[in-house]
Amino acid sequence: MLKKIPNPIDRHVGSRVRMRRMLAGVSQEKLGEALGLTFQQVQKYEKGANRISASRLQQIAKMLDVPVSFFFEGAPSGDMPSGGFSDAASTTYISDFLATSEGVQLTKAFVRIKSGQVRRRVIDLVEAIAEEHAEKP
Structure with a gap:
């Protein structure tokens, strides 16, 4: 059975949810409770395995005190030339780093x-x- 590969936008949005959640000091369990979800569902959102609906994304944005647009900042674009240099492509590693607990800890300190x-x-x-x-x- 083939494993489904998450859409790059879904992965990006999920990683931004994770980054913001961690910066706010909110656990997956707490966010899940506030949304009426399990922490496993929050994990799936953060990995991009499950898409976040527009209404759910708006709830998450409100809970994490950011505009919905925050989750799309630096998102990959389908119309970007491949192999080219772009701000979004060059800052992906920063977003990836900030989505880790070590990245958040180091940044806060x-x-x-x-x-x-x-x-x-x-x-x-x-x-x-x-x-x-x-x-x-």
């Missing part, structure tokens, strides 16, 4: 650092670690 000099040193440290680990197989 980083923005609490008030000193620009300290933030720069943190960036330098992370870049040095990434460079060191990228070179090793």
Whole structure:
């Protein structure tokens, strides 16, 4: 049996729901309860496995205190030339990172650092670690 591949827009919207939910500190269970759903259904929405209806997306937007358009920011477009350079394509990795718990934790901690000099040193440290680990197989 073939596994159904989620639509890229559904995956994008789902990942934006996940990112915003995590930034708001809301669990899948809490969001599901507020929507009258199970946390498994919320998981399916966030993975793009199940499409979110317009009315449900409006409920989610209200609960997470963002406009509905938030979920479509940076969404892939069917009319984009493939292989070209675009803002949406170049920022996909950022959205993917922010949709992880580590991305949310790191972002929340980083923005609490008030000193620009300290933030720069943190960036330098992370870049040095990434460079060191990228070179090793």
